[in-house]
Amino acid sequence: QKIIVVGAGILGASTAYQLSKRGAEVIIVDRKHKGQATDAAAGIICPWLSQRRNQAWYKLAKEGARFYPSLIAELEQSGETSTGYARVGALSIHKDTDKLQALEKRALTRKEDAPELGDVTMLSSEETKALFPPLDEDYAAVHVTGAARVDGRALRDALLRAAQKNGAVLLYEEATLVHNGTRVTGVRAGSETITADSVIVCAGAWANEIFQPLGVQFQVTFQKGQIVHLDYPDANTGNWPVVIPPNDQYLLAFDQQKMVVGATHENDVAGFDTRVTPGGLHEVFTKALDIAPRLADSTFVEARVGFRPFTPGFLPVLGPLPGWEGIFVANGLGASGLTMGPYVGYQMAKLALGLDMDIQLEHYAVSGAIVAECE
Ligand code: FAD
Structure with a gap:
């Protein structure tokens, strides 16, 4: 064929x-x-904490996450070792204990037919910060060990x-x-x-x-996303978990001190506007630094722009x-x-x-x- x-x-x-x-x-x-x-994508593979109830959507997201380990192993066998994929786990962070308990409950329910999501543990703010040092002191987290990140x-x-x-x-x-x-x-x-x-x-x-x-x-239709890459000095960031805050932002660490923070969700853009804008950067930085103040002294590397396709x-x-x-x-x-x-x-x-x-x-x-x- x-x-x-x-x-x-x-x-x-x-x-x-x-x-x-x-x-x-x-x-x-x-x-x-x-x-x-x-x-431009960030690279979070963690569908199980989503509040979205549409079963057809969840089926693709869940099966998608489950599919990764075998695909990556297959690619590695054929000599393709550089995919940026790592099962580093995710921290869903919050300052409100009730919200964290609800999250933990949702994760445990989802685990019943998605054991690949791994262990679900409630972490204190000290434990949370130990796993992702730039974070603000006040966040505790639900830790999900099966989550991953990938470099798209x-x-x-x-x-x-x-x-x-x-x-x-x-x-x-x-x-x-x-x-x-x-x-x-x-x-x-x-x-x-x-x-x-x-x-x-x-x-x-x-x-x-x-x-x-x-x-x-x-x-x-599409939604524009502006996303920022940083270099976080003097840290071994390769195994740090993905951070999912209560707002619409996220923080991901990759190998070689790379940190990805973002992103904007812009619906009313005129055409395929690929510009990086002060408004976009301001939003990303304000939200990221609020969650992880220590990123303030990292190095700005680049900003990327992508269009999320929606039907x-x-x-x-x-x-x-x-x-x-x-x-x-x-x-x-x-x-x-x-x-x-x-x-x-x-x-x-x-x-x-x-x-x-x-x-x-x-x-x-x-x-x-x-x-x-x-x-
Ligand atoms: P695209 O990657 O946009 O590829 C479409 C391709 O089609 C383009 O290369 C284009 O040039 C080509 N094309 C179009 N028309 C033609 C033509 N006529 N002839 C030839 N070529 C053509 N997803 C996650 O799961 N986790 C995340 O953490 C995540 N973070 C994201 C962060 C941002 C900022 C963005 C923008 C997206 C993120 N996504 C994430 C979503 C994910 O990136 C997209 O859903 C996915 O990449 C869409 O893939 P695609 O192949 O359908 O489209």
């Missing part, structure tokens, strides 16, 4: 890798848009390299769909027209545009494009795409190859993201 994957974020990279592993002839086409979500950029590249080792071809071009009647026959990429048995569109925030030539009005109802859409043949769509991973992306890519590869899937596609129908079809 010859399959084209449009988009090389975490979703496209994973899909391409899984397809190539199963012997498909794979061509990946990526436009390298500035603002790719995967390239590094994992994406490891998957793309592994796919290429299996014979996949990666082109950095803009892809335009080519069709004959209601069958998509391939893409136009740069000056080349490439035909294939099917095309899988993993185009994130930019997907609306690619469906226009088909008369299909796709409905992905209606904040629920991902996966499956065939209704009314069309030879085309599949996966989109809307929102704020949890690093968690879900590798697993969803695995499912998309199975779908395109006609293999049995482990999810019920009707929960993620692509029709949910289509406004109306023109003749």
Whole structure:
């Protein structure tokens, strides 16, 4: 089977890798848009503490987290050791003991069908600070040992390299769909027209545009996120847990003194605005320093910007494009795409190859993201 994957974020990279592993002839086409979500993402893999009740969403997030260890082991065996993935645990911090108790309860309930979340322990403020020294004194925490962090950029590249080792071809071009009647026959990429048995569109925030030539009005919206990378001097940060505060921010430590703090959640941006703004930085720094005052003296390294792709109802859409043949769509991973992306890519590869899937596609129908079809 010859399959084209449009988009090389975490979703496209994973899909391409899984397809190539199963012997498909794979061509990946990526436009390298500035603002790719995967390239800017923080990297928290900890779905179990979420208050979101939607079961279809939780299924992808939970299975996504569970999928990671075997994927990382497999990549390591094929020589891809640099993914930034580490099961460092998470600290969900709070100043209010009642809130922490409610969190602990939720984690323990979720553990019943997700034992991979590991041990759940209530930590005093001293114990919390011992695990993440820059934190303010007043925070206690619920510690979840199975949580992880991953470097989205590094994992994406490891998957793309592994796919290429299996014979996949990666082109950095803009892809335009080519069709004959209601069958998509391939893409136009740069000056080349490439035909294939099917095309899988993993185009994130930019997907609306690619469906226009088909008369299909796709409905992905996006949320801009600005996120900051710091260098935290003289500390062995590699094993520090992820910190999830009560506000909408987070702190992650990586190897080599790297600290990632953020992010903004900007809904009302005009177009694909990839600027780093004083307002965005101010918000990130104010919230981060409030939680971890000792970061004040770290070194600013860079700020990144990414667009989280959302489909209606904040629920991902996966499956065939209704009314069309030879085309599949996966989109809307929102704020949890690093968690879900590798697993969803695995499912998309199975779908395109006609293999049995482990999810019920009707929960993620692509029709949910289509406004109306023109003749
Ligand atoms: P993207 O990564 O955006 O990739 C889409 C790709 O498609 C792009 O490379 C683009 O160039 C390409 N493309 C589009 N149209 C075309 C075309 N016509 N031709 C060729 N190529 C095309 N998730 C977590 O699980 N944990 C986190 O801690 C986390 N933190 C985040 C923090 C921030 C600041 C942001 C922005 C996101 C975060 N996320 C997190 C969410 C996660 O990053 C996204 O859900 C995920 O990366 C989406 O992946 P994707 O492959 O669908 O899209």
